[in-house]
Amino acid sequence: MDILYGLHPVEEALRAGSRSFDHVCVARERSDRRLQQVIDLCRDQGVRVRMEPRDHLTRLAKTTAHQGVVAVARALPTLTIEDLLDSPKDRPRLVLALDGVEDPQNLGALLRTADGAGVDGVVLTERRAAPLSAVALKTSAGAAEHLRIARVVNLTRALEQLKERNLWCVGLDERGSMDYDAFDYTGNCVVVLGREGEGLHEVTRRACDHLLRIPMSGMVSSLNVAAAGAVVLYEAARQRRVRRQTPPAPPSVKVKKGLGS
Known part of the structure; x- marks a missing residue:
């Protein structure tokens, strides 16, 4: 499984539909329109959303630069x-x-x-x-x-x-x-x-x-x-x-x- 973090990478991965998601973690401490768009996109595509403490996201992403969203997804398919x-x-x-x-x-x-x-x-x-x-x-x-x-x-x-x-x-x-x-x-x-x-x-x-x-x-x-x-x-x-x-x-x-x- 791959770890994706950040608003743009997670949102674009959802929109592209090129990989399947296990779940997406969202920081409980953050609540704004931009993050809500990602949550709505997850729900539209049937991807599980977990509300977790920000510290949990930091441990999962191994960085504080996750912007309140971390996804666990299958690796991108590579071609020949x-x-x-x-x-x-x-x-x-x-x-x-x-x-x-x-x-x-x-x-x-x-x-x-x-x-x-x-x-x-x-x-x-x-x-x-x-x-x-x-x-x-x-x-x-x-x-x-x-x-x-x-x-x-x-x-x-x-x-x-x-x-x-x-x-x-x-x-x-x-x-x-x-x-x-x-x-x-x-x-x-x-x-x-x-x-x-x-x-x-x-x-x-x-x-x-x-x-x-x-x-x-x-x-x-x-x-x-x-x-x-x-x-x-x-x-x-x-x-x-x-x-x-x-x-x-x-x-x-x-x-x-x-x-x-």
Whole structure:
């Protein structure tokens, strides 16, 4: 069972319907409209609600940042690469792949950005990476509940599978030869982000079709992985939005010359 805490994560998990709940604990000491919305949602979906002392919620969540609500629920279902690719799409795919991001807050922030940028799927590694813990889910503000997430043992193999399905793999690396905003994200592509401080593993770097960099004007050489991911994913979202809004060019019409012209 997973522990979820916080108003947004619990509410979005209930709305998404992607997992089943054992019960939801609500602090007796808190009573307001925002919390009542969560209680009403639980009752609408037949989820048990327990009124408990705030200290009980703190012990259950292992933090005081639970905002008066803690849920006990089944783990989010994870998908395979095939699951991500087999879902029908009427537009090019945008996938985010994380090469061993270890900080749960960075993971949560990236999932929140991925949802906001319209990412179609997220690929996470099973080992040496942050799990979908309560901290990551809280930081994602419920966005993780709405994303299609695949867990893989070998990220390099997963990238090869994606490339076999005509997705371009672009890795973010400060040694990249192309600026991130010079790449065309309007086709099928995978954005690959590396570990905090270390960046992409060498085998992952070699598996990428292009390496992109974010130009830095200050004294610091790179951004935090969550910030860098937001920069690149929203550039991809911007390009795709512009492409959708741009009307196709009218077909050229050849004018037939008449007699005597």
